[in-house]
Amino acid sequence: MQKILTANNFEVIPLDEFTQVRFYTSVDPGSYVAPHWHDALEMVYLQQGHLRVCSAGAITELTPGRCILINSGTVHSTFCSQPNRAVVFQIPEAFLQHYIPEAALLEFSFADPARTPQEQAQAVEIKQILLKMQKINDERPEGGILEFNSLLFAVLLRLYQGFGHKLLPSEAAEHKGSLKRLRQVLDFVQKNYQRPISLDEIAAVAGFERKYFCRFFKRHMGETFLNYLNKFRLSKIYSDVLYSTESISAILEHHGFVNYKLFRRMFAEQFQTTPSDLRKSRQAQLSSSPPFAAAGAMS
The missing domain is CATH 2.60.120.10 (Jelly Rolls)
Structure with missing residues (x-):
């Protein structure tokens, strides 16, 4: 699903003038x-x-x-x-x-x-x-x-x-507080993902020491920070592989994924294909007629 995200991976929800949803x-x-x-x-x-x-x-x-x-x-x-x-x-x-x-x-x-x-x-x-x-x-x-x-x-x-x-009110309040800290972290990732980000650096952004930050992030995001960072890069790379004509190596360099071996492994695990095969599949798809047409949102 295609979504509109702010700089901190916080999704923008446009409100319809008449329905407010x-x-x-x-x-x-x-x-x-x-x-x-x-x-x-x-x-x-x-x-x-x-x-x-x-x-x-x-x-x-x-x-x-x-x-x-x-x-x-x-x-x-x-x-x-x-x-x-x-x-x-x-x-x-x-x-x-x-x-x-x-x-x-x-x-x-x-x-x-x-x-x-x-x-x-x-x-x-x-x-x-x-x-x-x-x-x-x-x-x-x-x-x-x-x-x-x-x-x-x-x-x-x-x-x-x-x-x-x-x-419980205490559960809801804790969750809201955690999301507030996570927004700072994800905002930083959005702005800096194309360069290396160390655990010490990102922990400081959240206002935690490194060990506590690692536990905090995994508890609330369900994965380690480094895995999330690479998945975020993958999401950018996936889109560029599909919709641009840049070489795979140029796309990786642009989005800060410097470990090619790790990239190949993560890409295969996430998408069950290779970047070149994905691009070929997309080109074949475009050469045939679209399977269904889009319908607009209520305005």
Whole structure:
């Protein structure tokens, strides 16, 4: 899925003028988005293709007809090796808090397939509503904004009643504080990833000593800092391999990946292919007709 990120890997959620949420049909020709988060609840309902989502340390392989929910503030990454099409629905925390006073303490345990028949029936209902919202978004009928908003709240009500549970205030406060420190770290990575970054340097950015920083980062991001840094570089390299004509060596140099042996190993582990084969596959894909067309977001 293609996303708009700020300098610190904090995702920008454009707010629709009439709905105050973001709802659109995503058509992604192929991408890798490194671990990031945003202050919004996110639902992705895959319609065509395949999408791998790594969220809260768990990997979900989305296939057509499946839906995933990612809680606000949850670190996640996405990868699709082939074109896919999905409904994407993002609800900012501020919107939730306006209608649900305890929203800052809420987490949603939505899963598809669900854990129980009752929850699965609710999940099916939510997906059916998302399809109705998509139809309105695409066709823009008279009175569509009113109908769209009524369906929006129907989804929220089902999520709140069927899948919501409260965190302890201390848990929520700790999580918010950790995200604040992580933003400083990821901002620094975004600005400096093309050069070497030592653990001592990045620990100082977070205001920690080196050992504590390593534990802190792994606990909240699910991996070591150096692994994250190289994955971030990989996300930039992957895009350039697909969409530029630069040589592979020039792309690596531009994005600061100096260890070619490590790069080859990580690229193969992450994408199950080589850079040259990926580029050939993309060129072959472009020579054929596109599998599906994009639909615009509601404005």
